[in-house]
Amino acid sequence: MLTASLRLNTRTPVAPVNPRLFGSFVEHMGRAVYTGIFEPGHETADARGFRSDVADLVRELGVSIVRYPGGNFVSGFKWEDSVGPVDERPVRLDAAWHSIETNRVGIHEFAAWAASAGVEVMQAVNLGTRGVAEAAELLEYCNIPRGTALSDARRANGADEPFDIRVWCLGNEMDGPWQIGHKTADEYGRLAAETARLMRFVDPRIELVAAGSSNAEMPTFGSWERTVLTHTAGLVDHISVHAYYEELDGDADSFLASAVGLDRYLDEVAQIIDEVRAEAGIERPIGISVDEWNVWYQTRFNEVDKEPLLTGEWNEAPRLIEDEYGVTDAVVVGSLLNSLLRHGNRVSMANLAQLVNVIAPIRSEPGGPAWRQTTFHPFERTARFARGEILEVDVSGAPVVETQKYGAVPVVDAAATRDGDDVVLFLVNRSTTDVLALSVEIPDVAGLALVDAETLTVPDGLDRHASNTATEPARVGLVRLAGVEVSSESGAAAAGSAAVSATLPALSWSIIRLAATAAAETLPAATSASSSAASPSDSSDATTSSLGDTRA
Numbered sequence: 256m257l258t259a260s261l262r263l264n265t266r267t268p269v270a271p272v273n274p275r276l277f278g279s280f281v282e283h284m285g286r287a288v289y290t291g292i293f294e295p296g297h298e299t300a301d302a303r304g305f306r307s308d309v310a311d312l313v314r315e316l317g318v319s320i321v322r323y324p325g326g327n328f329v330s331g332f333k334w335e336d337s338v339g340p341v342d343e344r345p346v347r348l349d350a351a352w353h354s355i356e357t358n359r360v361g362i363h364e365f366a367a368w369a370a371s372a373g374v375e376v377m378q379a380v381n382l383g384t385r386g387v388a389e390a391a392e393l394l395e396y397c398n399i400p401r402g403t404a405l406s407d408a409r410r411a412n413g414a415d416e417p418f419d420i421r422v423w424c425l426g427n428e429m430d431g432p433w434q435i436g437h438k439t440a441d442e443y444g445r446l447a448a449e450t451a452r453l454m455r456f457v458d459p460r461i462e463l464v465a466a467g468s469s470n471a472e473m474p475t476f477g478s479w480e481r482t483v484l485t486h487t488a489g490l491v492d493h494i495s496v497h498a499y500y501e502e503l504d505g506d507a508d509s510f511l512a513s514a515v516g517l518d519r520y521l522d523e524v525a526q527i528i529d530e531v532r533a534e535a536g537i538e539r540p541i542g543i544s545v546d547e548w549n550v551w552y553q554t555r556f557n558e559v560d561k562e563p564l565l566t567g568e569w570n571e572a573p574r575l576i577e578d579e580y581g582v583t584d585a586v587v588v589g590s591l592l593n594s595l596l597r598h599g600n601r602v603s604m605a606n607l608a609q610l611v612n613v614i615a616p617i618r619s620e621p622g623g624p625a626w627r628q629t630t631f632h633p634f635e636r637t638a639r640f641a642r643g644e645i646l647e648v649d650v651s652g653a654p655v656v657e658t659q660k661y662g663a664v665p666v667v668d669a670a671a672t673r674d675g676d677d678v679v680l681f682l683v684n685r686s687t688t689d690v691l692a693l694s695v696e697i698p699d700v701a702g703l704a705l706v707d708a709e710t711l712t713v714p715d716g717l718d719r720h721a722s723n724t725a726t727e728p729a730r731v732g733l734v735r736l737a738g739v740e741v742s743s744e745s746g747a748a749a750a751g752s753a754a755v756s757a758t759l760p761a762l763s764w765s766i767i768r769l770a771a772t773a774a775a776e777t778l779p780a781a782t783s784a785s786s787s788a789a790s791p792s793d794s795s796d797a798t799t800s801s802l803g804d805t806r807a
Contacts (some may be wrong), residue, residue, distance in 0.1 A: 257756075259667050260652035262696040263678075268644035269597065272672055274319040276595050277638035278377065280547060281637065282326035282366070282482065283406060284613055285575030290621040291611035292368060293360050304359075305368050308625040313372050313610065313616045316631060316798045317638030320375040322424065322546050322606045323365055326353035329427050330383025330435035334393045338412050351435060353564050355571045356719050360536070362397065366418045376418065377464075377606070378548070379474070382426030382446055383436025391453045398458045420468025422462045424546065425450055428469040430479050440479045444486030453492040462492040464544045469497050471520045478526060484541070485530040493544035493603050495610040496524055499551040500587060502800050507719070510659035511685040511762075514590035515629035515666055516661060518597065525601045529800060542603025548591060549607055550584045551576065551614045552632065578614050580628045581720035582731055583763065589633030589711070589764030590683045593670035596637075599645040607634060618725070626728035629721075632711050633764045636733070637681060640768060643674025656685050667691060667759070676771035678703060687719065691759040698768075701751025702773040703743045708736035712763035719762055736765050743772070 281287050292313075295304035324332060328351050336345050336358045369376045378397070380390040392405055397418040399406040405415070405532065408693040428434050431441040438446070443466065451463050465487045466478040484494060498517055504511035521543060528541050556576050564575065578589075588607075595605050609615045616631035648669045655663040657802040668683035697703065710734055713719050722730050736757065743753040759765055 256692050257654055257666055257686060258663075258692045258694075259654060260694045260696070261651070261667065261669055262649040262652075263671050263698070264647040264649065264701045265673065265697065267647070268673070269647055270599035270646055272596070272641050272643060273599060275375075276319075276599065276602065276641075277317055277634070278320035278322065278546070278604055278606040279316075279318045280322045280608040280612040281324070281334075281610050282613070283324045283349065283356055283360075284354075284609070285577070286328060286572045286612040286619075287609050287615070288360050289306065289357075289572035289591070291613075291619055292623065293355060293364075294619075297768045303364065303367065305371075306407070306625065309611055309617060310368070310372050312625055312627065312631075313374070316616060316635050318372075318374050319638070320377050320422065320604060320606070321369060321378060322377040325351070325379055326427055327434060329379045329381050329553050332381050333346050333380070333385075334362065334389070334396075338396070338409070339364060348569060352573075352575060353567070353569060354573055355569050358569060362418070363412060366414070366420075368795075372670075375422070376420050377422040377424065379427055380421045382429065382450065382762070383434060384441070386446060387450045387453050390425075390450045391457050392727055394454050394461070398461075406611055421749040422463045422464065423454065424451065424466070424495070425491070426466050429466045430473055430475055431469045439492035440475065441486075442480035447483065448486040448490055451487060455490070463490065464495055464546065465491045465494040467495045467497075467524065470499065471516070471523070473555070475680040477523065477527060477772065480527045481531060484528065485535070487717065488531055488535050488537045488541065489539050491541065492539075493542045493623075494524070496520060496543055496545045497547040498545060498591075499549055499553055500551045500591070501550060501554060502555065502583065506659055507687055508656055508685070509658040510583065510703050511587060511590070511683075511687070512658045512661045512664040513587050513593040515664050517591055517594040521545075521594070521598045521601060525598075529649075543598070544757040545602055545605035546593065547608040548605060550578070550580065550587055552578050576614050577612055577618070577725070578632045579722045581722045582629060582711070583719045585629035585711055586685075586762055586764045587634055587683065588630040588636070588681055590685075592633060593635045593668050593681050593683065596641060596645050596670040596672070596681070597648075616798055619713045620725050624725055624728065626723055626725060628723055628730075629711070629731045632733050632740075636709070636766050640679045640766065641672045641681070642679075643677070644672040646673055646761050652777070655778065667693060673700075676700075676703075678753075678769040680765075680767040680769075681754065682757075682759060682765045682767065684761060684763045684765075688764045689761055690708065691761075693755075693757050693759055694755075695755040697753040697755065699751060700753050701743055702772045703741055703753040703769045706768040707738040707740055707743045707772050708765065708767045710736040710760060710763050710765040712760040736767070739771060741766055
């Protein structure tokens with residue numbers, strides 16, 4: 256058995272928890288929209304044709320903001336095609352994904368769906384085949400209340416009130432040779448700056464996201480960011496990061512250390528932002544928008560699946576990168592969420608790509624069920640319970656795993672948040688073979704008790720690739736984490752502290768929720784907790800609480 260110790264810094268929080276860290280992404284790609292969120296005729300479809308079963312899962316997932324409509328799709332998108340009477344909208348070729356786009360779902364429909372699902376819209380504009388004027392016209396259509404040709408056209412099309420979209424992406428992955436309208440950093444930087452200026456004239460309230468590198472392995476990474484920010488610093492509020500991870504050649508250890516790669520990527524981008532702002536004397540802060548991130552088996556797509564897609568027939572909503580996620584993938588997603596929390600002082604928003612069917616936590620079948628993939632669970636729990644302030648976690652007391660890609664990495668990956676008297680731990684055991692006996696010191700917090708503890712790990716009788724399917728939608732999920740104990744001390748001789756001990760299964764993502772003793776007795780929990788008082792010493796009061804081993 257491995258052992259590790261962690262210590263929380265409760266005095267100097269990293270940053271407040273930003274709800275926009277828990278965003279997602281809906282692109283007109285594959286079955287994300289059609290037979291994903293939208294399927295007229297489905298038994299759960301509402302009057303507008305949107306699937307209620309999928310919408311229920313989106314609300315459960317806890318998504319706060321959704322990027323739309325792309326992605327690569329947006330670089331060939333004519334926004335005018337997606338408004339007006341549905342039966343009069345043109346059917347177009349989508350060259351990005353070799354598909355037929357019917358435009359049955361457009362800006363009005365998506366905005367209405369987002370409002371009903373309780374999510375904010377993050378709108379992307381086409382800077383591939385179009386430019387400054389078209390972006391400003393779309394903004395006018397969406398956000399100006401009335402009295403202009405475009406705002407009155409929106410009202411005539413059924414939306415009397417503006418959509419009031421506040422976050423706008425200035426194109427997508429313009430550094431990529433695969434992108435329609437691919438540009439050099441100078442070309443894109445100048446176009447993004449001019450677009451930003453005009454859009455701010457139209458609506459000065461908006462937030463703008465400049466397109467950063469498509470990934471950290473791009474040959475232009477770093478120089479792209481510096482050039483783009485030299486043009487746009489002072490005009491934009493965020494620069495994007497796209498980050499996808501996959502297991503290659505059975506190297507599970509490197510895959511499970513993916514959060515180390517994301518940590519380094521975010522640190523490099525943050526340093527570049529600071530350097531450019533200092534050189535230009537720009538006071539306006541610039542956040543990092545991780546507006547695409549996930550596990551994606553991209554090698555398989557590029558080497559096996561892409562060629563038939565690009566040379567086959569043009570079809571509506573083809574099945575495209577519908578990766579089926581196993582336990583290992585879910586643990587990695589949980590650790591990537593930890594990385595986003597750890598960088599909460601620099602990451603201004605993040606979007607899990609994507610939401611439904613396309614490399615997504617939610618899957619659906621045409622005319623059939625919708626279900627949660629394994630990756631749904633760490634995202635839902637983190638989005639639900641990460642509240643208040645992000646705490647720094649010292650993992651120096653942890654053994655390491657040797658990896659081919661990242662070198663020696665701690666066996667435990669951790670993040671923590673504190674909201675008043677509530678403390679939540681988000682924990683990953685990266686070892687594929689050994690359980691981990693973990694102790695966590697929480698100084699300056701007295702009177703904590705256990706509310707709940709859950710884990711996602713390999714179910715009995717299955718392997719680390721076990722997944723959920725349409726016929727077995729609940730094969731992998733959260734179960735009670737047994738044997739968690741909390742001791743808490745307070746009194747005249749101490750400012751108060753708490754200690755948590757837990758045993759994390761091999762290859763697992765876990766969440767431990769703590770609260771002040773009185774609150775813990777009344778808070779609802781996914782699993783029940785019990786507590787018992789220990790004998791007090793002469794200088795402090797000590798209490799211990801624990802969970803049994805009943806499964807959820």
